[in-house]
Amino acid sequence: MSEFGLRLAISLTQIAAVMGIVVVTVLLLTLAERKVLGWMQDRMGPMEVGPYGILQPFADAIKLFFKEDIIPAGANKFLFTMAPILCLIPAFIGFAVIPWGPNWTLEIGGITVKPFVISDINIGILYILAFASIGAYGIILGGWASNSKYSLLGGLRSAAQIISYELNVGLSIIGVVILTGSLSLVQITDAQAGWFWNWYLFALPAPQIFAFVVYVISSVAETNRVPFDLPEAESELVAGFFTEYSGLRFAFFFLAEYANMVLVSCVAAALFLGGWQAPYPGTILELLGLPSLSWIESTMWFAIKTYSFLFLFFWLRATLPRLRYDQLMKFGWKVLLPIALANIVATSIAVFVSQQMK
């Protein structure tokens, strides 16, 4: 096999594995969200399909597959068809640069392969932010192409919201980038090795606690989740930008929202909580004399961090009511943006001073 063919085969295998994990996670999330929300509100959640309702995601998937696909009269058919895909692809494509496990390299047929990251590009964070912005197009175009006032209002709201909050996401990340001196997620994660106080959330010389808070709030807003779910406010806009969507296209939007949640959680874990690094140096399996299996422990730590973020998403949804639109804008521009900017200044000064001291 030629070198190109081998590279392609390896990459496709990695992509398939990552996509599989993400889709399975999304399936789990749809069930987990309904269950956790139910438990928090003294309900039971889905209980009918399978024991304790654990087969509910499959029932939902089958239902959505076989639903009639309706395109409303007067809709722009091309954009109406494009929008869900435009929403889904950026949500999934971001996982290409997320490091899931230790930064190992393998030699397969003379090719160097990193098994736990599909592509270690040196602008990883920038790439994720760029594609997240393209995802906003899917929402806006979906809202516009539906020929419905609810969809249009939802789309417009989401445009304003995503632009405002993406700024805060980008600015809150810059502190971490200054500390590492790299945009690559692999290098950012590697730089946080050792004890948990080396994670950028706590790391000297400039703990990124404020940036972390800004990032978490902005990422909740960016994924259109409660309490920032104005684009799909059920009580006002029916379902917001996907009011007119049904069947598989609706499933795409749904999948994109949950994939975005997973992506945002992965990025938060990688940037602020050390990614796949355990809170102690090295791994336990390595100490037990199984260094070739230590990736399992690292991956588990990554999963734990990501899932605790996802739990936070559910928890916020169970607790908080929706913000008013002007409150949302005021909070984004007048509170979070100054904090993020101040964090950049403080981090820069701290890094500069600590470099001069050396």
Next chain:
Amino acid sequence: MASPTHSTRLRLSEWLKTITFYEILVGMKATLSHLLNYQPVTLQYPHEKRTLPDNYRGMLALLRYDDGTEKCVGCDLCEAACPSRVIRVVSAEVPGEPTKRYSKEYYMDMTRCLFCGMCVDACPVDALGMTREFEWAVYDKRQLHLNKQQLLAIGDRSFPIREKRLELQHPNVAFFNVPFKHVPPKPN
């Protein structure tokens, strides 16, 4: 009026609460405590059902005496008592017995019934009863238009223990509100 130090302290504490998301954390603590002390109030309805109260007023039914004869004497009082005009009685003489009447036809339009129980109260011979059935959702509204046979069938399946026909009651005479001997008198 509060002293300036007091109001300053108040403002400081409010400011601290704002920047630490104190109120949100209180709310999140409440939801988490519900998650940890999970006690659902849900009743899994088709699988488990509530115990109905003793005086539950469910589906209406026509009753029979223990010898299988209908209790209804066709007096039309239930029709008169019904506030929603659910009941329609076609009363007729028993052929060959001019003193005895019965309901030749008896219809209930249960789409209109509001389950007030006035017909049951009005009935002089206790021929009407309210069962504990409530699962009467149907696909066709006309299925709720019940005739006499259906109402008797409901009564048969809901009241397996039937009242004795009065011994002193002449088969040709309808007695109204006669105290039953086998029923203990009400304590006064």
